[in-house]
Amino acid sequence: MTAYLLKRLIIAALTLVLASMVVFAVMEVLPGDPARLMLGLNAGADQVELLRNQMGLNAPLLLRYLHWAGGLLSLDFGRSYTYSVPVIDLVRERIAVSLPLALIALALSTIIAIPVGVFSASRQGQAGDTLAMGAAQLGVAVPNFWFALMLIYLFAVWLRLVPAGGFPGWGAGAWTALKSLILPAVALALPQAAILGRVARSALVEVLNEDYIRTARAKGLPYRAVLWRHALRNAMIPVLTILGLQFAFLLAGTIIIENVFYLPGLGRLIFQAITQRDLIVVESIVMLLVAAVILINLLVDFSYAIVDPRLRGRQ
Amino acid sequence: MTMRVDLPEETLAGVLARAFGNRSFLIGLVITLLILAVALVSFVWTPYDVTRLVIADKAQAPSWAHWFGTDHFGRDILSMVMVGARNSIAVALVAVGIGMGIGVPLGALAAARGGLADEALMRVNDVVFAFPALLSAIMITAIFGPGAVNAIIAIGIFNIPVFARVARAGALAIWAREFILAARAAGKGMTRITVEHILPNIATLLLVQGTIQFALGILAEAGLSYVGLGAQPPMPSWGRMLFDAQTRMVTAPWMAIFPGMAIVITVLGLNLLGDGIADILDPKSRRRR
Numbered sequence: 001m002t003a004y005l006l007k008r009l010i011i012a013a014l015t016l017v018l019a020s021m022v023v024f025a026v027m028e029v030l031p032g033d034p035a036r037l038m039l040g041l042n043a044g045a046d047q048v049e050l051l052r053n054q055m056g057l058n059a060p061l062l063l064r065y066l067h068w069a070g071g072l073l074s075l076d077f078g079r080s081y082t083y084s085v086p087v088i089d090l091v092r093e094r095i096a097v098s099l100p101l102a103l104i105a106l107a108l109s110t111i112i113a114i115p116v117g118v119f120s121a122s123r124q125g126q127a128g129d130t131l132a133m134g135a136a137q138l139g140v141a142v143p144n145f146w147f148a149l150m151l152i153y154l155f156a157v158w159l160r161l162v163p164a165g166g167f168p169g170w171g172a173g174a175w176t177a178l179k180s181l182i183l184p185a186v187a188l189a190l191p192q193a194a195i196l197g198r199v200a201r202s203a204l205v206e207v208l209n210e211d212y213i214r215t216a217r218a219k220g221l222p223y224r225a226v227l228w229r230h231a232l233r234n235a236m237i238p239v240l241t242i243l244g245l246q247f248a249f250l251l252a253g254t255i256i257i258e259n260v261f262y263l264p265g266l267g268r269l270i271f272q273a274i275t276q277r278d279l280i281v282v283e284s285i286v287m288l289l290v291a292a293v294i295l296i297n298l299l300v301d302f303s304y305a306i307v308d309p310r311l312r313g314r315q
Numbered sequence: 316m317t318m319r320v321d322l323p324e325e326t327l328a329g330v331l332a333r334a335f336g337n338r339s340f341l342i343g344l345v346i347t348l349l350i351l352a353v354a355l356v357s358f359v360w361t362p363y364d365v366t367r368l369v370i371a372d373k374a375q376a377p378s379w380a381h382w383f384g385t386d387h388f389g390r391d392i393l394s395m396v397m398v399g400a401r402n403s404i405a406v407a408l409v410a411v412g413i414g415m416g417i418g419v420p421l422g423a424l425a426a427a428r429g430g431l432a433d434e435a436l437m438r439v440n441d442v443v444f445a446f447p448a449l450l451s452a453i454m455i456t457a458i459f460g461p462g463a464v465n466a467i468i469a470i471g472i473f474n475i476p477v478f479a480r481v482a483r484a485g486a487l488a489i490w491a492r493e494f495i496l497a498a499r500a501a502g503k504g505m506t507r508i509t510v511e512h513i514l515p516n517i518a519t520l521l522l523v524q525g526t527i528q529f530a531l532g533i534l535a536e537a538g539l540s541y542v543g544l545g546a547q548p549p550m551p552s553w554g555r556m557l558f559d560a561q562t563r564m565v566t567a568p569w570m571a572i573f574p575g576m577a578i579v580i581t582v583l584g585l586n587l588l589g590d591g592i593a594d595i596l597d598p599k600s601r602r603r604r
Contacts, residue, residue: 015441022442026454141530141582143537146557146575153564153571252449256538260561271542274457282457290445297445
C-alpha cells in the first residue's frame with residue numbers, strides 16, 4: 001500500500017508544480033506593469049524602475065518563478081496592489097465564508113445522494129426508482145445559480161424565512177451566520193446530489209448483480225445487512241471518484257453562488273480583483289483553488305486504499 | 316475497410332427499431348430538435364426585435380402580447396430566449412468540437428503508443444483537470460477581457476482531457492482484441508489501425524460523451540455569462556438574462572423563470588438523448604449510468 005500511496009503523492013506533487021507553472025506563465029504574459037499600477041500614471045520612469053527592482057520584477061524568469069512558488073509554500077502570496085495588504089490576509093478573511101459553504105454543500109449532497117441511491121437501487125425498475133431517478137435527471141439539468149434565484153424567491157421573498165443574501169460574519173453568532181449559508185448550501189448541494197445519486201444507484205445496481213451478493217444472501221444474511229454493509233462498501237469507489245471530481249465543481253459553484261447571495265467569500269474577492277486588475281490576488285486565489293482540487297483528488301486516491309483492501313496489497 | 320466488431324449482427328433497421336422504442340432517446344431527440352429549431356428560427360424571425368428598447372413596455376408580466384413578459388428595458392423575453400439559444404448552442408458545440416478535435420487524437424495516440432507517451436498524456440490530463448472551466452475562464456478573461464470566445468476556449472480546454480480519457484480507455488480495450496492482432500499481422504501501421512479500426516469502434520462512446528459534454532457546456536456557458544465572463548450585452552444569452560433578473564426578483568420574477576427553464580429543458584433534453592443513445596447502441600451501459 002505504501003508504494004501505491006507514494007506514487008499518488010508524487011503524481012499529486014508533480015501536478016501541483018505543473019499547474020503552478022501554468023498559472024505563473026499566464027500571469028507573465030498579462031499586459032500591465034504591477035509597479036506602474038502601484039505608483040500610478042504620474043510616476044517617473046526611474047521611480048517605476050526602482051520599484052520594479054525592489055519587487056524583483058527584473059530578475060530572470062526562473063528566479064522569479066522560484067521566488068513566487070517558494071512564497072506560496074510559506075503562505076506568502078505577496079501584497080495586493082489595490083488593498084496594499086498581504087494577499088494572505090484577504091484570503092484568510094474570505095475563506096472563512098467559502099470553505100464552510102463548500103463543506104456544508106458537500107456534506108448535504110452526500111447525505112441526500114447516498115440514501116436516494118440505495119433506495120433506487122434496491123427498488124430497481126419499480127415506481128419509486130423511476131420517480132427518484134426522474135427527479136435526479138431533472139436535478140442534473142438545473143443550473144445551481146438559477147436554482148438559487150428560485151430559492152431566494154420562495155424562501156426569502158415569499159416566506160421570509162431566511163435572509164435573501166449577505167453575511168453577518170461569524171462574530172454575529174454561529175447560528176445567525178449559518179442561517180445565511182443555508183440557502184446557498186442547498187442551492188449548491190441539490191444539483192450535485194442529483195449527479196451523485198445517479199452514480200450511487202448505478203454502482204450499487206452493478207454490485208448487487210455480483211455472485212458474492214447472492215452468496216451473502218444465501219448464507220442467510222438479511223437483505224438490509226447485505227445492501228448497506230456488503231454492497232454499499234463495494235460501490236464506494238465510483239462514488240468516491242465522483243465525489244472528488246464534484247469538489248472541483250463545488251468550488252467553482254461556490255464562486256458563482258457567492259455572487260448570487262452577496263456572500264463575502266473568495267468568489268466575490270476574485271471578481272472584485274478582476275475588475276480592479278489586482279492580478280496578484282486573482283493569481284493567488286486561482287492557485288489556491290487548483291491546489292485544493294489536487295489535494296482533494298489525492299485524498300480520494302488515499303480513501304480508495306481504505307475502502308478497497310485489494311489496493312493495499314498492490315504496487 | 317472498416318470493421319465494426321461491436322455490432323456484428325446488428326442491422327440499421329434493428330437499431331432504428333430499438334431507437335424508437337426507447338423513451339429517453341425519443342423525448343431527448345424531440346426536445347433537442349425543438350431547441351435547435353427555435354435557435355434556427357430566431358435567425359429569420361422573432362416575435363419582437365431584441366435590439367430595440369421600449370421603455371414604455373418595461374418589466375411587464377407575461378401576457379398575450381408578451382408570452383414570457385418583458386425585461387427592464389422593455390425587450391420581449393420570449394424573443395431574447397430564442398436568440399439566447401443560438402449563443403448557448405454555438406458555445407457548447409464549438410467547445411465540444413475543440414475537446415474532441417484535440418482530445419481524441421491525443422487519447423488515441425496514448426493508447427497506441429503506450430509507455431512514456433501515455434504517461435505524459437495522463438500527467439498533462441491531471442493538470443488540466445485541476446482547473447475547473449470557471450478558473451480557466453477567469454484566467455483567460457484576465458488576459459483577453461470578457462467575451463463569448465473566451466467562454467468557448469475555457470470550456471473547450473476543459474473538454475480536452477475528458478475526451479482524451481474516454482478515447483484512451485476505449486482504444487485500449489479495442490487494441491487488446493484479436494482482430495487488431497490480425498490487422499497488425501497483415502502489416503498495417505499504427506496510424507492506419509487507429510483510423511480504420513480503433514476510431515470506428517469507439518465512435519459510440521465518443522458520441523455519448525459528446526452529448527454529455529454538450530449539456531455540461533450549456534450549463535457552463537450559462538454560469539460564465541451569469542458572472543460576466545461570457546457573452547457580452549447586447550448579445551442576449553441565458554446566463555446574462557439571469558444576471559439582469561437577479562436584482563429584480565421581487566418585481567419581475569418572470570425575468571428569471573423563463574431563461575432558467577430554457578436552460579433546464581435544453582440540458583434535460585441533451586442528457587436524455589445521451590442516455591438514450593448509450594442504451595440503444597450498448598444495452599449493457601444502461602446499468603452503468
